[in-house]
Amino acid sequence: MSSTVIVKENGQGRYQQAVQAGKHHYLADEPVAMGGADAGPAPFDFVLSGLGACTSMTLRMYAERKEWPLRQVIVELTHQKIDVDGSKRDCIQRQITLEGDLSSEQRERLLEIANKCPVHRALAQSFLLECHLTG
Structure with missing residues (x-):
């Protein structure tokens, strides 16, 4: 089964999120057209x-x-x-x-x-x- 996923705002952009899935860390964001900075997948x-x-x-x-x-x-x-x-x-x-x-x-x-x-x-x-x- 999958591990717990934790998502929290990282303060680096309007919608940018820090995502932690087990030992893996990555970013989520909205595209520029939606008001984000496109720093990661939507x-x-x-x-x-x-x-x-x-x-x-x-x-x-x-x-x-x-x-x-x-x-x-x-x-x-x-x-x-x-x-x-x-x-x-x-x-x-x-x-x-x-x-x-x-x-x-x-x-x-x-x-x-x-x-x-x-x-x-x-x-x-x-x-x-x-x-x-x-x-």
Whole structure:
């Protein structure tokens, strides 16, 4: 399971955040067009990164178990708001490139597996989100 993630303002910019995930430290920020300094990825970039990484890792694990000749996985993701029945909904599009001498059946199976990666499943269903104030 993943470690606790701590996010706090770092005082270096209007929206800039210091992010700590286990032993890893990085920045988050909004793009200039949104009033930030673009010092790090925006929040939805992290969501897309998590989905893309999980997709690629899941496909790699599956292909290795099956001993399939998968040379490279590339996942390109975009996020946009779309209109669905008069309501704006978040839409993530995921384009997966599979390199290797794979049959059409193997490629189709890998697409099925991509849609079963843990982050995909979590995003595709409703999360239970709890929020509490301290201090």
